[in-house]
Amino acid sequence: MIRIANGQGFWGDWLEAPVRLVEDGRIDYLILDYLAEVTMSIVQKQKQADPKLGYARDFPPLIGRIAARMKERGVKVIANAGGVNPLACADEVRRLAPQLKVAVVLGDDVFDRIGDFQARGIELRNLDTNEPLREVAGEITSANAYIGAFPLAEALATGADVVIAGRSTDTALALAPMIHAFGWKSDDYDKMAAGTIAGHIVECGAQCTGGNCIADWKTIPDFANIGYPIIEAHEDGSFVITKHGGTGGRVSIDTVKEQLLYELGDPKRYIGPDCIADFTTVRLRDDGPNRVHVSGIRGAAPTEFLKVSISYLYGFKATGTLVYSWPEALEKAKAADSIVRMRLKALGLQFEEICTEYFGANACHGPAAPPIPHPAEIMLRIGVRDKNKKSVDRFTRELIPLVLNGPPTATGYGDGRPAVREVVAYWPALIPRGEITTRVEVAQ
Amino acid sequence: MKIPLSKIAHGRSGDKGDMSNIGIIAYDERHYPILVREVTAGRVKQYYGEMFDGKVERYELPNLGALNFLCYGALGGGGTLSLRIDAQGKTLAAGLLGMEIDVDESELSR
Numbered sequence: 001m002i003r004i005a006n007g008q009g010f011w012g013d014w015l016e017a018p019v020r021l022v023e024d025g026r027i028d029y030l031i032l033d034y035l036a037e038v039t040m041s042i043v044q045k046q047k048q049a050d051p052k053l054g055y056a057r058d059f060p061p062l063i064g065r066i067a068a069r070m071k072e073r074g075v076k077v078i079a080n081a082g083g084v085n086p087l088a089c090a091d092e093v094r095r096l097a098p099q100l101k102v103a104v105v106l107g108d109d110v111f112d113r114i115g116d117f118q119a120r121g122i123e124l125r126n127l128d129t130n131e132p133l134r135e136v137a138g139e140i141t142s143a144n145a146y147i148g149a150f151p152l153a154e155a156l157a158t159g160a161d162v163v164i165a166g167r168s169t170d171t172a173l174a175l176a177p178m179i180h181a182f183g184w185k186s187d188d189y190d191k192m193a194a195g196t197i198a199g200h201i202v203e204c205g206a207q208c209t210g211g212n213c214i215a216d217w218k219t220i221p222d223f224a225n226i227g228y229p230i231i232e233a234h235e236d237g238s239f240v241i242t243k244h245g246g247t248g249g250r251v252s253i254d255t256v257k258e259q260l261l262y263e264l265g266d267p268k269r270y271i272g273p274d275c276i277a278d279f280t281t282v283r284l285r286d287d288g289p290n291r292v293h294v295s296g297i298r299g300a301a302p303t304e305f306l307k308v309s310i311s312y313l314y315g316f317k318a319t320g321t322l323v324y325s326w327p328e329a330l331e332k333a334k335a336a337d338s339i340v341r342m343r344l345k346a347l348g349l350q351f352e353e354i355c356t357e358y359f360g361a362n363a364c365h366g367p368a369a370p371p372i373p374h375p376a377e378i379m380l381r382i383g384v385r386d387k388n389k390k391s392v393d394r395f396t397r398e399l400i401p402l403v404l405n406g407p408p409t410a411t412g413y414g415d416g417r418p419a420v421r422e423v424v425a426y427w428p429a430l431i432p433r434g435e436i437t438t439r440v441e442v443a444q
Numbered sequence: 445m446k447i448p449l450s451k452i453a454h455g456r457s458g459d460k461g462d463m464s465n466i467g468i469i470a471y472d473e474r475h476y477p478i479l480v481r482e483v484t485a486g487r488v489k490q491y492y493g494e495m496f497d498g499k500v501e502r503y504e505l506p507n508l509g510a511l512n513f514l515c516y517g518a519l520g521g522g523g524t525l526s527l528r529i530d531a532q533g534k535t536l537a538a539g540l541l542g543m544e545i546d547v548d549e550s551e552l553s554r
Contacts, residue, residue, distance in 0.1 A: 280507055
């Protein structure tokens with residue numbers, strides 16, 4: 001049996017979680033998931049500004065902080081912290097933790113190969129809209145293939161203490177140590193699926209240990225010291241989801257089910273680089289306090305393609321808010337919205353989209369929200385998006401004047417006019433597997 | 445009698461591009477047939493009305509006593525494009541649990 005803990009559900013997750021996982025009990029592998037789709041374009045920009053950057057900057061200091069304990073307890077770290085510059089990330093890790101052996105997985109970054117793909121007829125059509133990529137070709141800000149668990153397992157086989165990847169899938173981080181420790185073969189699809197679903201359960205950190213849990217949330221103990229998840233993985237593909245003793249939160253059938261359903265598409269076809277996993281085969285059993293046993297998972301062969309995540313500059317947006325107090329708060333906010341729209345129209349400004357929401361009334365659930373007859377206050381929030389930056393910038397001037405020249409009791413304008421933000425959009429596509437060759441480098 | 449879905453189910457929702465997935469889970473797996481009967485794709489689409497631009501598809505997970513709804517065009521563009529506060533659909537499961545369903549008292553005590 002091996003213990004695989006996840007200490008980071010995204011870049012920006014709780015900094016103490018991975019430290020506590022290493023300190024508070026026994027684990028063999030610590031996995032850390034840093035990358036979201038937008039993250040890649042952010043790190044690409046950082047690299048363009050400074051060739052020594054372009055990775056998750058929280059990661060090297062974390063390894064510096066836990067290096068002594070890792071060495072003492074034999075804990076290995078696997079992280080997709082490399083962003084678009086895994087070698088620079090590895091250099092910084094070795095500077096801060098010179099006693100650790102660091103391996104890097106390369107080959108996911110295809111930013112420089114897009115033109116070559118298109119020249120050879122690989123159109124990289126959008127998975128959702130089926131449009132070919134050439135529509136946005138000039139404005140691409142990053143492009144990465146989602147690589148699977150085997151390159152990470154190969155990196156573990158070098159005896160590395162720290163494995164750094166770029167855009168590996170979140171679930172591959174958990175499957176890789178199982179492949180490494182148990183010698184699983186790539187055509188044992190049930191085991192590939194078991195490791196993938198184990199990875200899915202833990203990939204959002206505390207979201208399977210009581211965080212963001214709707215079921216009986218008020219009875220979940222000690223959120224302040226919530227324990228992050230641990231997979232106790234067995235060679236036969238069964239596993240237990242648990243957490244360290246003495247930590248807060250909860251692991252139960254309910255908390256695990258909620259995370260199983262999170263960001264799920266067709267449950268019979270969860271498509272990843274290593275297999276297609278079938279979520280309708282998952283069997284859960286209560287295995288004592290804060291322990292859920294998972295078994296029965298079936299999988300099938302993966303497709304001939306890998307997913308590629310491409311980001312591109314889309315345009316600009318801005319959102320601003322004003323607060324109206326009781327009485328008639330919602331009526332005043334609605335009047336203000338209509339005034340803003342009339343003034344934008346009078347200026348001849350057109351937007352791809354204008355979106356108005358009334359916080360306190362129905363911003364989250366729209367027509368499904370229960371009516372509130374006399375809200376104490378309502379926050380008006382208006383957003384616009386367009387390719388034309390000047391139009392978006394002009395919009396940002398139209399909210400604060402309402403404090404003096406619109407309906408009464410407007411407040412909450414203290415942060416000034418809203419900022420214009422660049423919109424980097426995401427283009428999911430497929431690429432034939434054979435186009436992507438990964439390699440492992442042990443940093444010297 | 446009419447009860448809110450939250451009496452017998454919990455859930456979680458999230459995003460995939462401009463699509464939101466809403467997972468609805470029976471607290472007691474014996475109540476799963478009630479979910480299958482009452483919480484149809486059509487009712488979910490109707491419940492959220494103008495918030496959803498596209499269709500709603502339903503998938504069944506009897507092994508978990510759960511349903512998974514894929515709601516297309518549900519996030520005002522999705523990802524970084526959306527201007528909505530809940531651009532990731534994080535609160536849509538909680539909202540759907542407020543929907544009223546029709547049950548027979550005997551179904552609940554079973």
